[in-house]
Amino acid sequence: MNKEEQVILGFRDLYNKIVSLNKDKMEQSLKGHTSSEVHCIEFIEKNVDSNVTKLAESFYMTRGAISKITQKLIKKGIIESYQKSDNKKEIYFRLTEQGKDIYKIHENLHQEFHERDKVVFEQITEEQFDSMLSFVETYSRHLDSEIKKQSIDLTSQ
Template identity: 40%
Template sequence: MNKDEELSAIFNRVTERHQLIKEMELKKYRFMSENTFLEVHCIDFIEKYPDSNVTKLADALRVTRGAISKTTKKLLEDGAIDKYQKTGNKKEIYFKLTDIGRRIYGEHEKMHQARVVQDQIFFQNLNEIEKDHLIKSLSKIYHEIAVELKNLGLENYI
């Protein structure tokens, strides 16, 4: 096996196994079985950026406004968000979290923090120089993946 084949094999094994671990972890969180990925990330964005609207959400999450409209309609029906308008601007509709939305946001944050702790286990045997090299190498790989995604018309996944 040459170096490129060896790199491809280990890269695929690492990414596939890491994804498997992430999928198993998601089962621990009720909000992930009750909400879609897009719903959770809409909630996250609305919490972090006041006066979120369909356009801001679509741009930030790199999906169509139609997808956001459908998602926010479901979140409104589920009671996770409320809509409002600003005084003097009856055209724009903005979103804010309800108590249900804040609970989902909190669980999502806990999940991310748990993932950071879990991932630290994978890097504990690396020294700082090795971590720096890994960061640089993975950043270069990610750049090439982003180029390929763009070539495939999948900019939303970059």
């Protein structure tokens, strides 16, 4: 196995371990909410004037899929939609008090997981962080380009 394959498999293995370690606590604390719903809640709280388009772009999902998730969240009383007085066409979302409570639970869990894993990150040098971040940014830009090409290919068919 070459180093490229080792890196890709290493990332996949790390991701799977994180998900496995966090899964039970997340599910217990956020009962009745899917991962997609919780991540939409997080995005809406952190991004002013969130709408279906911004959510879809952020999660690499279709607007239709995001619409289904946001409609569920509205029915559950977790988010509410609003319009701006100067733009009656666009619909935006914000959290209700119940949504803010779910967001806080999720953030507290992330903080707990961060504390658990802190011991590893404390050992990493600034140069190592810079190198890893540079790689992640480069790879992410490449994947963005591939996603864009794929969406262009799909629209031209």
